[in-house]
Amino acid sequence: MKWRFADVPDHEGFAAPMLPNGELLLSAGAFTDAFIGCQAACSCGWIDRRRFPATPEGAKNAEYQWLSRHIPSLLAAAPPRELVIKSTLLCEQTMKLAAERPLAALSLLSQVEAWQRALLNQAAAQAREIGASWAEIGETMGISKQAAHERFKAHVNT
Numbered sequence: 576m577k578w579r580f581a582d583v584p585d586h587e588g589f590a591a592p593m594l595p596n597g598e599l600l601l602s603a604g605a606f607t608d609a610f611i612g613c614q615a616a617c618s619c620g621w622i623d624r625r626r627f628p629a630t631p632e633g634a635k636n637a638e639y640q641w642l643s644r645h646i647p648s649l650l651a652a653a654p655p656r657e658l659v660i661k662s663t664l665l666c667e668q669t670m671k672l673a674a675e676r677p678l679a680a681l682s683l684l685s686q687v688e689a690w691q692r693a694l695l696n697q698a699a700a701q702a703r704e705i706g707a708s709w710a711e712i713g714e715t716m717g718i719s720k721q722a723a724h725e726r727f728k729a730h731v732n733t
């Protein structure tokens with residue numbers, strides 16, 4: 576059985592069964608007597624160290640590890656799904672507008688660019704204030720920590 580959490584759709588957790596030689600099988604499957612335990616794992620490569628019995632109860636404990644140790648850090652950087660949907664819709668509608676009325680699209684995109692830049696700077700400064708590293712900020716944006724620091728250093732105190 577795989578575990579999912581709505582706001583982090585790219586992550587699927589599962590109880591990875593362990594063979595007698597200590598090797599973890601990195602796929603979800605039914606437990607058999609051949610397994611000596613299980614550990615929580617995720618499709619992203621995250622693996623929890625704690626081992627549980629290869630039983631339905633053990634799998635439940637592994638699921639709790641995935642939910643309590645892996646998901647919270649991901650949620651901190653995951654925008655709410657409803658906003659992602661609205662952002663995608665705005666992008667699609669603006670592309671359509673650009674094809675039909677390019678000057679209207681330019682006007683709209685200039686407005687978006689103005690508030691988007693200000694909000695990016697503000698969000699980066701707030702992320703630093705709550706202790707986020709430049710590496711975390713960069714990873715969230717899909718850029719390097721150096722690029723994140725270079726981009727926002729004028730707008731943050733540290």
Ligand SMILES: [Zn+2]
Pocket residue numbers: 585586587617618619620621645
């Ligand atoms: Zn994951």
